[in-house]
Amino acid sequence: DADVTQTPRNRITKTGKRIMLECSQTKGHDRMYWYRQDPGLGLRLIYYSFDVKDINKGEISDGYSVSRQAQAKFSLSLESAIPNQTALYFCATSDLGTGSNEQFFGPGTRLTVL
Amino acid sequence: LAKTTQPISMDSYEGQEVNITCSHNNIATNDYITWYQQFPSQGPRFIIQGYKTKVTNEVASLFIPADRKSSTLSLPRVSLSDTAVYYCLEAYKYIFGTGTRLKVLA
Numbered sequence: 001d002a003d004v005t006q007t008p009r010n011r012i013t014k015t016g017k018r019i020m021l022e023c024s025q026t027k028g029h030d031r032m033y034w035y036r037q038d039p040g041l042g043l044r045l046i047y048y049s050f051d052v053k054d055i056n057k058g059e060i061s062d063g064y065s066v067s068r069q070a071q072a073k074f075s076l077s078l079e080s081a082i083p084n085q086t087a088l089y090f091c092a093t094s095d096l097g098t099g100s101n102e103q104f105f106g107p108g109t110r111l112t113v114l
Numbered sequence: 115l116a117k118t119t120q121p122i123s124m125d126s127y128e129g130q131e132v133n134i135t136c137s138h139n140n141i142a143t144n145d146y147i148t149w150y151q152q153f154p155s156q157g158p159r160f161i162i163q164g165y166k167t168k169v170t171n172e173v174a175s176l177f178i179p180a181d182r183k184s185s186t187l188s189l190p191r192v193s194l195s196d197t198a199v200y201y202c203l204e205a206y207k208y209i210f211g212t213g214t215r216l217k218v219l220a
Contacts, residue, residue, distance in 0.1 A: 004157075033208065035210075041212055042201060042210040042211045042212045042213050043158065043201075043210040044209075044210070045208045045209070048208065058208065059208075059209065088155070090157045090158075092157070100163060101146050101148055101163055101205035101206075102148070102160040102163065103150075103158075103160065104160075105156075105157025105158055105159070106157055107156065107157060108155065108156070108157055110155075
C-alpha cells in the first residue's frame with residue numbers, strides 16, 4: 001500500500017553493525033507494527049504500538065528495539081546485527097476507530113546481514 | 115500463544131472454487147478471524163474478516179461455525195492470479211502462522 005512506506009527497501013550490512021529501518025504512514029492510523037518474514041515462513045511480530053506513548057513486545061523482540069517518534073513514524077533498530085536477522089521486514093498499520101482489524105502493509109525491507 | 119493451523123499447500127484449476135480451512139482451537143471470545151493474501155516479495159493484503167457465521171465480499175466468503183474453532187475461506191472461480199499464500203489470523207493475537215500456498219493451474 002503506497003500509504004505505508006519503508007526505507008530502505010534493501011540493505012546489506014555486516015555482523016555487529018547497528019541498523020535502523022524506518023516506516024512512515026500517511027493513513028492517520030494509530031496502530032503500527034513490525035514483522036519479520038523468513039523464506040518460506042509466515043510473518044512473526046517483533047513489536048507493536050497502539051499510539052505514540054505505547055510500545056509492546058511481540059513474539060520475537062530479542063535483539064530489536066523500536067521508537068515511535070510520531071503517530072506517522074515507527075522505526076525498528078537492530079542494535080548489533082547478526083546473520084540470523086537476515087529476513088524480509090514489514091511494517092503495518094491499522095486503525096482502531098473504523099472497527100475493522102485490517103492491517104495495511106508496507107512494501108518490505110530486505111535485510112541481509114553478512 | 116497457540117498458532118492457527120492450516121494446510122501447507124493446495125493445488126486447484128482455473129474456474130474452480132477453493133476452500134481453505136484454518137483451525138482456531140484457542141481463539142478468544144472477543145477476537146475476530148481475518149484472512150490475508152500474500153504474493154512473493156510483497157506485504158500481505160487483507161481479504162476478509164468475520165466473527166461468526168458467514169461473511170461475503172466482492173472477492174471471497176468466510177464461513178465461521180458457531181463454536182468458532184475453525185474458519186473456511188472460500189474463493190469462487192479462482193484464476194491464475196490467485197496463486198499466492200493465504201494466511202488466517204486471529205486479529206488480536208497478530209500471529210500469522212505459516213500460511214497455505216495455493217497454486218492455480220491452467
